[in-house]
Amino acid sequence: MNTNLIPQRDPGCEEEVLEGEIVLYSASAATALYLNESAALVWQLIDGQRRIADIESLLAGAYPEAATLKADVIEAIEALHSHGVIHW
Amino acid sequence: MKVAEKGWRLAALGGNSVALEWSDAAAGLWVGRLVGAHPGAAPSLPVAVYRVHTNRIEPGLTVFNGPQCLYTGADPAAGAHAVMEALMRVWALRCRDGLMLHAALMSKQGRGLLIRGESGAGKSSLAAWLLQQGWTYHGDEQMYAQASDGPWEGFVRPLCFKGDWAARFPALAAPPESIARVGGQTLVSPNLFGQDVLPAVSVRPGLMLFPAFRPGAEFSLQRVPAGQATMHLVQGILNGGNLNNRGVAQAAEIARVCPGYQLSYGHFDQLAPLLEMLEGSQP
Numbered sequence: 001m002n003t004n005l006i007p008q009r010d011p012g013c014e015e016e017v018l019e020g021e022i023v024l025y026s027a028s029a030a031t032a033l034y035l036n037e038s039a040a041l042v043w044q045l046i047d048g049q050r051r052i053a054d055i056e057s058l059l060a061g062a063y064p065e066a067a068t069l070k071a072d073v074i075e076a077i078e079a080l081h082s083h084g085v086i087h088w
Numbered sequence: 089m090k091v092a093e094k095g096w097r098l099a100a101l102g103g104n105s106v107a108l109e110w111s112d113a114a115a116g117l118w119v120g121r122l123v124g125a126h127p128g129a130a131p132s133l134p135v136a137v138y139r140v141h142t143n144r145i146e147p148g149l150t151v152f153n154g155p156q157c158l159y160t161g162a163d164p165a166a167g168a169h170a171v172m173e174a175l176m177r178v179w180a181l182r183c184r185d186g187l188m189l190h191a192a193l194m195s196k197q198g199r200g201l202l203i204r205g206e207s208g209a210g211k212s213s214l215a216a217w218l219l220q221q222g223w224t225y226h227g228d229e230q231m232y233a234q235a236s237d238g239p240w241e242g243f244v245r246p247l248c249f250k251g252d253w254a255a256r257f258p259a260l261a262a263p264p265e266s267i268a269r270v271g272g273q274t275l276v277s278p279n280l281f282g283q284d285v286l287p288a289v290s291v292r293p294g295l296m297l298f299p300a301f302r303p304g305a306e307f308s309l310q311r312v313p314a315g316q317a318t319m320h321l322v323q324g325i326l327n328g329g330n331l332n333n334r335g336v337a338q339a340a341e342i343a344r345v346c347p348g349y350q351l352s353y354g355h356f357d358q359l360a361p362l363l364e365m366l367e368g369s370q371p
Contacts, residue, residue: 014333016340021315023322025336032336034319 001074003053007046007086015043029084035076042076046086052077091116099175100129100289101243102183102232106175107134115140115149121268122168125225125278126244127289136178138171165268165275172245176230179243180326186234187335187342190324193226193242193291194218200240200291201366202231202346203299204324210301210353212247213256217356219281220257221363226287230326235338237345239290246275256356257281295369296320296348305354309362314340317348 012027022040024033035043045055056073063069080086095116096109108123110116119140139152148162151171158174159167180188192203192211201223203211212228219225227242234240246268253274254260266277298312298320312320321339328334347369353359 014336016315016318016337018314018318018340018344021313023315023318023336023340025333027333030334032319032322032334034315036315 001052001078003056003074004051005088006049006051007077007080007088008048009046010085010087013085024083024085026083026085031083033080033083033085038072039076039079042073043080046080091120095119097123098129098132098134099123099126099243100132101175101179101230101241102186102188104135104179104182105129105132106178107137108171109137109139111139111141114142118149118164118168121164121246121277122171123245125246125283125286127286129289135182136174138174163270165270168246168268168275169248169270169273172229172248176243176326179230179232181330183232183327184330186232186238187321187325187331187338188327189231189233189321190229190326191231192228193231193240194223195226195287195291195294196223196366198288198291199294200226201294202233202240202296204296204320205299206323208250210299212249213253213301214297214299216247216249216253216257216276216281217359219278219283224287225278225281225283226291233293233338233342235341237293240293241290242287244278244287246277247281249274249276293342293346295366296343296346297351298348299351299353301353303354305352307354307358307361308350308352309365310350312348312350314343314348317343317346320348 010026014025016023020037022035022043045058056070060069091113093113094111096107097119098105098107108119110119136153142149149167150160151158151167159170192215194201194215203214205211215225215228227244228247231240231242250273266280268275296317318340322336325335
């Protein structure tokens with residue numbers, strides 16, 4: 001995945017935050033999506049300006065002990081994209 | 089039981105009532121078996137009317153919903169099944185201010201236990217087992233939940249078992265009139281499991297249980313995070329088309345205040361810790 005891409009949130013997406021997790025509802029895709037705590041972190045860092053690499057870098061600074069962090073971020077981004085709640 | 093030659097009965101769920109009218113005593117008895125365990129509804133204009141009569145020429149009964157013949161035939165259980173499905177459909181279609189859920193509902197001391205699972209997850213069997221443990225049955229298939237801390241209501245229909253239900257309850261001596269078979273399912277009156285009074289119309293929100301029954305499975309009972317519980321509820325919303333964002337916000341409101349538990353089990357003998365948890369969580 002090109003980590004210079006800048007993910008954009010689907011503007012029709014509603015979020016419910018519950019104890020660190022998030023449930024998203026995309027009206028355009030008519031689907032609900034559950035984000036565990038790590039995917040929720042990625043979602044919260046998507047602001048329409050940060051590149052994927054910036055998100056990786058921010059999280060790497062916060063969680064230096066996380067060995068699979070980059071792969072986790074990519075996995076979360078891909079899942080969000082495949083469910084239509086972010087686009088480039 | 090003596091039944092009037094002609095009569096009617098209202099049944100409501102989520103603020104919408106339906107009327108079942110009968111025009112002979114045998115049809116009245118049939119209506120009683122279908123909705124006799126459901127608490128009576130306050131007088132209101134019904135959103136649908138079902139008219140039942142015993143056939144005069146061929147054996148059996150016929151049910152009309154307006155001009156539509158919903159069922160005609162000689163199998164009372166098949167007729168009951170068709171009407172139950174119709175009632176649940178109309179309640180889901182008409183419900184616009186709360187969640188109509190594919191879930192069972194039980195209660196103890198007025199506090200609800202929502203049991204949510206797909207068909208075959210064991211909702212009915214678990215409900216029947218809890219009934220035998222002194223819980224009150226409010227339905228095994230469809231319930232209504234207002235968002236947040238609003239009341240819960242269930243459709244108190246006959247329990248509907250799939251497969252070999254009798255093997256799971258070997259101690260029951262079933263009078264034949266309590267049991268009706270349709271397709272691969274068996275409809276059993278909750279009276280057979282010991283429920284001999286009408287349950288309350290609604291109960292307070294309590295706990296949520298997400299069961300998975302599989303013969304031979306190990307027992308496990310785990311608290312699920314509220315986000316996952318929300319998704320379980322969202323998957324069971326039947327009136328999502330009537331709600332903003334398909335009811336996700338309402339489901340989240342419920343999950344924020346009602347603890348949810350994932351249950352796996354393979355036999356009722358394993359369920360003592362479940363009962364302990366449920367009884368221990370009573371306020």
